[in-house]
Amino acid sequence: SQQGEEDPQALSIQEGENATMNCSYKTSINNLQWYRQNSGRGLVHLILIRSNEREKHSGRLRVTLDTSKKSSSLLITASRAADTASYFCATDGYGQNFVFGPGTRLSVLP
Amino acid sequence: DAMVIQNPRYQVTQFGKPVTLSCSQTLNHNVMYWYQQKSSQAPKLLFHYYDKDFNNEADTPDNFQSRRPNTSFCFLDIRSPGLGDAAMYLCATSRGPGTLAFFGQGTRLTVV
Numbered sequence: 075s076q077q078g079e080e081d082p083q084a085l086s087i088q089e090g091e092n093a094t095m096n097c098s099y100k101t102s103i104n105n106l107q108w109y110r111q112n113s114g115r116g117l118v119h120l121i122l123i124r125s126n127e128r129e130k131h132s133g134r135l136r137v138t139l140d141t142s143k144k145s146s147s148l149l150i151t152a153s154r155a156a157d158t159a160s161y162f163c164a165t166d167g168y169g170q171n172f173v174f175g176p177g178t179r180l181s182v183l184p
Numbered sequence: 185d186a187m188v189i190q191n192p193r194y195q196v197t198q199f200g201k202p203v204t205l206s207c208s209q210t211l212n213h214n215v216m217y218w219y220q221q222k223s224s225q226a227p228k229l230l231f232h233y234y235d236k237d238f239n240n241e242a243d244t245p246d247n248f249q250s251r252r253p254n255t256s257f258c259f260l261d262i263r264s265p266g267l268g269d270a271a272m273y274l275c276a277t278s279r280g281p282g283t284l285a286f287f288g289q290g291t292r293l294t295v296v
Contacts (some may be wrong), residue, residue, distance in 0.1 A: 116290045119285060119286070162226060174226040
């Protein structure tokens with residue numbers, strides 16, 4: 075089954091810095107989604123990017139998608155302590171439900 | 185207001201004693217999913233309902249069952265919980281495959 079795989083697995087940065095997380099997947103997709111999960115809580119969707127899109131923005135978030143490289147990146151600009159969480163990408167192909175990658179644990183230090 | 189509600193938030197059950205986790209939604213979404221998430225791992229899809237159609241993932245153990253009596257509710261039944269079934273169980277809904285999913289807060293299951 076196709077699966078997104080994020081890297082790095084863990085990332086620590088200072089408040090105000092930018093954080094970049096990457097996701098790679100194996101097979102053709104219909105769309106790719108990024109989710110955030112605070113410790114012990116449910117997942118919150120951040121951005122959905124379709125296979126025919128290359129970039130999307132939402133506030134301090136910027137997602138890119140390169141289908142030729144089967145990869146996506148999530149950029150969080152001007153990070154805050156409240157951005158500390160795990161970030162997952164999830165991919166789905168035509169007619170298939172999305173599968174999550176192992177996630178990146180982001181720590182933003184004050 | 186919460187749109188996907190899972191009850192209870194924390195559940196303790198005895199080894200081998202059947203347990204049911206519940207999920208309800210106010211979004212009127214067609215699809216409801218159940219995921220299992222173990223510590224520091226990605227959520228793993230167990231099964232989903234598209235309306236009344238049940239779709240089981242190939243590697244979901246028979247110990248896990250699900251019911252969806254109506255659009256709003258979906259249940260996860262674990263017939264004989266083992267220690268390895270201790271995890272966070274996440275319910276999610278979406279309008280259809282490939283659309284945004286909305287997750288509940290999860291139920292953390294402990295097996296003693």
